[in-house]
Amino acid sequence: MSIRLIGGFLLGLPALCGLLPDASLAAEQRFTLSLQNGRLADVPPTQRVVEGDEVVWELMSDTSLELHLHGYELSHSIAAGATAVWHFPAIHSGRFPLEVHEHGGHGHGPLLYLEVHPE
Numbered sequence: 504m505s506i507r508l509i510g511g512f513l514l515g516l517p518a519l520c521g522l523l524p525d526a527s528l529a530a531e532q533r534f535t536l537s538l539q540n541g542r543l544a545d546v547p548p549t550q551r552v553v554e555g556d557e558v559v560w561e562l563m564s565d566t567s568l569e570l571h572l573h574g575y576e577l578s579h580s581i582a583a584g585a586t587a588v589w590h591f592p593a594i595h596s597g598r599f600p601l602e603v604h605e606h607g608g609h610g611h612g613p614l615l616y617l618e619v620h621p622e
């Protein structure tokens with residue numbers, strides 16, 4: 504588990520893990536999001552995790568777009584035909600919509616909701 508968590512850190516600073524004892528309790532929650540024309544093919548509309556988990560979204564898209572996780576105020580860009588990995592710790596509990604931003608605005612409503620349940 505700890506090796507997977509270390510691998511999940513964006514900057515690859517394993518020494519930091521020793522300073523974050525709570526991280527050892529976190530579970531990695533990995534989901535694949537495959538977008539076609541800005542929409543998801545086959546992912547349930549709600550993804551449930553527990554506060555403190557590390558959310559890992561493996562992204563694929565046939566068009567260039569930006570995803571925006573409301574509430575967390577995080578965003579991630581994907582280039583057409585590329586794959587990307589977006590991960591972050593689920594530090595806030597609640598229900599948060601993930602939306603596509605196209606041409607500076609919002610797309611066709613939420614792709615899915617991320618539900619973060621309290622520990």
Ligand SMILES: [Cu+2]
Pocket residue numbers: 571572573602603604609
């Ligand atoms: Cu948005």
